[in-house]
Structure formats: structure tokens, C-alpha cells
Amino acid sequence: MSDMRLVVVGAGGRMGRQLVQAITEMSGVTVCAAIEREGSKFLGQDAGTLAGVGELGVPLTDDPLAAFVKAEGVLDFTRPDATVGFAELTAQARIVHVIGTTGFDAAHEAKIEAAARHARIVKSGNMSLGVNLLAELVRSAARALDEDFDIEIVEMHHRHKVDAPSGTALLLGEAAAGGREIDLKARSVRVRDGHTGERPVGDIGFASLRGGSVVGDHTVILAGEGERIELTHKAQDRAIFARGAVKAALWARRQKPGLYSMVDVLGL
Numbered sequence: 001m002s003d004m005r006l007v008v009v010g011a012g013g014r015m016g017r018q019l020v021q022a023i024t025e026m027s028g029v030t031v032c033a034a035i036e037r038e039g040s041k042f043l044g045q046d047a048g049t050l051a052g053v054g055e056l057g058v059p060l061t062d063d064p065l066a067a068f069v070k071a072e073g074v075l076d077f078t079r080p081d082a083t084v085g086f087a088e089l090t091a092q093a094r095i096v097h098v099i100g101t102t103g104f105d106a107a108h109e110a111k112i113e114a115a116a117r118h119a120r121i122v123k124s125g126n127m128s129l130g131v132n133l134l135a136e137l138v139r140s141a142a143r144a145l146d147e148d149f150d151i152e153i154v155e156m157h158h159r160h161k162v163d164a165p166s167g168t169a170l171l172l173g174e175a176a177a178g179g180r181e182i183d184l185k186a187r188s189v190r191v192r193d194g195h196t197g198e199r200p201v202g203d204i205g206f207a208s209l210r211g212g213s214v215v216g217d218h219t220v221i222l223a224g225e226g227e228r229i230e231l232t233h234k235a236q237d238r239a240i241f242a243r244g245a246v247k248a249a250l251w252a253r254r255q256k257p258g259l260y261s262m263v264d265v266l267g268l
Ligand SMILES: NC(=O)C1=CN([C@@H]2O[C@H](COP(=O)(O)OP(=O)(O)OC[C@H]3O[C@@H](n4cnc5c(N)ncnc54)[C@H](OP(=O)(O)O)[C@@H]3O)[C@@H](O)[C@H]2O)C=CC1
Pocket: 009, 010, 011, 012, 013, 014, 015, 016, 035, 036, 037, 038, 040, 077, 078, 079, 082, 099, 100, 101, 102, 103, 124, 125, 126, 127, 128, 167, 241
């Protein structure tokens, strides 16, 4: 089979550059186009040079439609509004769309679900093997321990991150809620301030820290009377997310249109 032709959108960003690097280092894939938005200072620059892997002969453009019609897949770690726009185009082109972007609201999610009627979409708040395995451990722990164990999720990221809680924290929250067979939206507490009263039994709490260059730390705490379990993942290199995204694209190439997660890709 020929190399899968991939477009990197947001190619000038932190993850965009990692994705270009991962594609050049992994077999079975090639960068066929790289996109940034209109007016970006990166337009015209070579995607490989920007990523530090040498010139690839792929200049950044602001024309996703022209790029997608010649591609088999899109790797997208950008912003929610941009991702929804790209999903409409990947649906029209009937190609693979790997979505790492986080911070979606319900309206964004509905549009992505609609696009998945035609596109093969893999979407996850975290593309690493470690976090997706951690989510399965959290699900088992939450199932095994009853509501006497309070669940709190703490995350820390670099100072440039724009959304909170992180997509990963929400993914871990969904896993915990799944283990407990409760609805996360109805039971999550995202902010505490002032006289909050005692902690309601069964809630799942979130706390977000921001600072420095932290790639991504997540801890799920199950706190009982007299004992506490802490399940932690620390990302040390963004390459883990980029490699996961490329794996997801290669996996989705063989699937029917639909909305998939990294659990499907990794077979967890
Ligand atoms: N699922 C996972 O495993 C991971 C997910 N993420 C998520 O990925 C996203 C990006 O993170 P990060 O790389 O750190 O952020 P960056 O801000 O560094 O990169 C985002 C890039 O997308 C560009 N962009 C925004 N809108 C458009 C558009 N309409 N068309 C083309 N390009 C656009 C931005 O350009 P400009 O700066 O001009 O706006 C920027 O270059 C975040 O949501 C983050 O949470 C990050 C790591 C792992």
C-alpha cells in the first residue's frame, strides 16, 4: 500500500510541528500539505524547516479545501471553531480526520458527530498510550470502590494552554463516571470558591493548574477515610501525542465512516 498522504492543520503550532516531525520519522505516511490560518506569519514557510526536520518542499498555505481533496487524512490539533470547519471539509472529502483539539462545547460536539456520518474521525483529548491505559485503570478503580471514596482530578499544564479542565482531565472524569455508572455532567464540580459547604457524596471534582512549560500532568485521586489512592500520568514529550495521532490515522484508513476514540485505535 502506498504511503498515506496526510495534511497537518495548525502546522506552525506546538503540536503541528511535532506532527510534521512524527510523520517524517514514521513509516507508511507522508506530509502532503500543511495549513495555517489566513494572515498567519507562517504562511509560505516550509513545514519541515519549521518542524526542524529539514526542508520537505511543503509550504504552509491557508487553503484547506485544495489540500484535503488531494489527501487521505488530516491531523488536527488547533482550536474548536477551526476543527468544526475542518470536519465539514473532511466529511465532504470523505477522508480520515484525527482530532486532538480540546475545549469543545456541546454545539461543536454535535457538528463533529454529524461530520462523522461521512468522515472517519478519531477524536481524543489525549492521544498517548499511557493516558488511555490510565483511563481504563481509573474506570476499574471507580467501579471497585464505592462512593465512600471521593474522586478528584488534578491537572497541570504550561502557561500557554487556553482551555480548562484539560481534555484529558475530562476523559479521565468520563472513565471514573463510567466505572460508577453516573452521568459526569450532572456530578462534576469544576470550580470551588468561597463558602462551598461540605463536599456532596458522589461528586467528581476538577482542579486546573497552569504554569511554566509543563507538557501535561494528570492525577486521579480516590480519597477514602484513612487512605487515598492516586493514579498519575506525566507527559514529558509532546512526541507521544503526535505518534499516537499518526497511528490513529493509519488505523482509521481501514475503517468505515464513524466517530472513534483512541480506545478503539489501541484496542484497550
Ligand atoms: N489530544 C491530545 O493528545 C493533545 C491535544 N492538544 C490540544 O491541541 C490543541 C493545540 O495545542 P497546541 O499545539 O499546544 O496549540 P498552539 O496554539 O501552539 O497551536 C495551534 C495552532 O493552530 C492554529 N490555528 C488556529 N486556528 C486555525 C485555523 N482556522 N486554521 C489553521 N490553523 C489554525 C494556530 O494558529 P494561531 O496561533 O495563528 O491562532 C496555531 O498555530 C489544543 O486544543 C490542545 O489542548 C495538545 C496536545 C495533545
